[in-house]
Amino acid sequence: MTITFYNTLSSKKEEFLPINPENVRMYVCGPTVYDRAHVGNARSAVVFDSLYRFLKEVFPKVTFARNFTDVDDKIINKHKQTGKPITEITEETIQWFHEDMDTLNVLRPDFEPRATETIPEMIELVKDLVDKGFAYEAEGHVLFDVTKFQGYGVLSKRSMEDMIEGARVEVAPYKKNPADFVLWKPSNEGEVGWDSPFGYGRPGWHLECSAMSKKYLGESFDIHGGGQDLIFPHHENEIAQSYCACGCDAKHHKYANYWVHNGMLMVDGKKMSKSLGNFYSIRDIINKYPGEVIRFFMLSTHYHQPLNFTFEGLDNAKTVMNKFYNALLNIKGEVKQEQAPSEFIEALSDDLNTPKAIAILHELFNNLNKEQSLEAKSKFVNSARVLGLLLQDAETWFKGDVDNEGEIVALIGERNDAKKNKDYKKADEIRAKLFEMGIIIEDTKEGVKWKKA
RNA sequence: GGCCGAGUGGCAGAAUGGUCAUGCAGAGGACUGCAAAUCCUUUGACAUCGGUUCGAUUCCGGUCUCGGCCUCCA
Known part of the structure; x- marks a missing residue:
């Protein structure tokens, strides 16, 4: 049997050949935890849960990691608006997320790492990129220099020129190139942050997935998933970071082999x-x-x-x-x-x-x-x-949350009596009444069955 | 403006160079006191214009329409 996946990296359907068939490894970008997840987020979760279940059916072992982004400007904003402590916001949201996932029959991944638990690894990664000359410091920020990575654009299929032409955003003055992105940004005193060789601050968004996937799945793994809206810039930037950190180029990389993206919910x-x-x-x-x-x-x-x-x-x-x-x-x-x-x-x-x-x-x-x-x-x-x-x-x-079972059974009994007496008018009235209560009746050989509509 | 993708019957939605998708809804029948559930039968489609081909919904090109990304996003 041949397994195929559409790989965004090659823009083609490809045969799936895991690095180690004894342990297939996949990583999926999870939610930023500041508010209830919406149905669009659920689609991604359901799609990759189905992929996870399918792989488990076919391979002896699957290791699946999905992160929680629990440090982010949106969370900080929510904290500023509500006054709620950040950890309270993130803990509560994670709990909601788990509840929602449970009702959708979405299995828990093998690892659910949080960004805040991976800070040392992220700092290490930034240091590495600076040391190797792929990143630079400017006004308290550490930025990735996209011109240093030849393969920039491999995933989203854009050239540097495309990105400059299409630029709709004002470019921060400290960036060498408009497409450079933040690896580490400064935090003010009193704001959430961590000490680092580049000063007190917090990680840029793209960094965490590179650090966490490496920590839990290794430098190379099989599948990286997410919504199509993450292809650019998020996944493109992850690729830039991770390829450069491991010293690979676009052709001989060691990061994820198959990039799988789900379509949007409209x-x-x-x-x-x-x-x-x-x-x-x-x-x-x-x-x-x-x-x-x-x-x-x-x-x-x-x-x-x-x-x-x-x-x-x-x-x-x-x-x-x-x-x-x-x-x-x-x-x-x-x-x-x-x-x-x-x-x-x-x-x-x-x-x-x-x-x-x-x-x-x-x-x-x-x-x-x-x-x-x-x-x-x-x-x-x-x-x-x-x-x-x-x-x-x-x-x-069919009967899970019905709380008036006694009444239903009594009505069915009345209807049975009416039927025995061939009083079909009364029997039909009772059936109609039950229907109004949201209950459907079936006369079968084994007797009368009922269920909620 | 740049890059990427899509247009299938009333609706949802796959595959495929020539023969049945599938489901919901609709029509007819069986069963039933009547229903429900189930079973049997059934109507109905490939945006548009060219090209390749013995033959195209399926391949190629143009046109039109729609969407995603280019800012946070699953």
Whole structure:
């Protein structure tokens, strides 16, 4: 079986050949923790969680690191606005993030390093870059000199000229070149910061991922992921730092081999983002739709494509998830965890083609309803598992948070009596009443079943 | 302005140089007191103009439209 991924570095779909098949290593850029994550952030998390699950299915060991950016101007601003201590802000936000991820069936990565826990490594990296002549100090800042790295632009496919032409930002006067970026910046007294050979200050944003990926995965690893909006400048700058620190060039590098980027989540044709204000927090949506529905909705589009966020789309996803769980409800018996069917794995092997995999899931679903066998159930459930779906008990899915079960059962009893007396008018009235309560009735050979709509 | 990407049936969304995507919705049927669930059958598409080809939704070029990045961003 051949596994392929679209590699942003080469702009091509490539065969995936891990450095060490006994331990596949991946790094994904995580959130800046100053506020609740929105659904766009969730897409990235769900996509790479699915990649993680898929790799775990195929390889004996996968090491996955995803960072928390817990030192950043946005956090400092929030602290200034609210007066809340910075650690309180970051701790609280990390906890929210974990809660949201849990409801989306997103597994915890093997490592979740925080930038503030990696300061010594970052300072070391800056020192290294200065010593090797790739970085310079100016007005308390340490800046990376992009002209010293021949390969600058390998990932985002831009030339220096493009960047100068396209410049929309005012260039800080202390920069030698407009594209130079900050490795270390000064902090004022009383502001968050650390002592360093370049003065009291804090790291630039790009630095942490280079330092953390090296710390937890080594100088070379397999996959580096993130949203497409991180390609430039974030990942381009990471490449510049990390290549130069390890003394490699663009062709013979030692950093990440495969750069995988997910497409943006769109709202009315525009990217969902905090700055545009067109966002829903994950929490907002979780209150209306189960996490698995949101997850299914996200995986029904290929990760590389933009995905339009609509409530119609979520409703559609919910319909399908209800059908899936209904099938599990109807075919009794527990299923053991085993390897997913090869056709399903093959679909995912093709650049994590989740829509294709879901099409196969539908086939397995149809087959399950026809065969009604435990074997068919196993194939279905074990496929869904790789996508992080159908992980809960079907009963819980349909009845989980219903708090008036007694009333429902009583009404069903009344309806049964009415049916026995062939009083169908009354029976239908009770059914309609239950429907208004959000409960759906099914008359089956095994008796009456109920579930929430 | 520069760089990158996309345009598929009512909606969502894959693959593919010639034969069924798939799902939701719709239509007809089976089952049911009627429903629901399930099963069977079914309608319907490849932005546009050229080119290559025996044949193009699929390859190449132009046009139009849309989006992302170039500032923080998943």
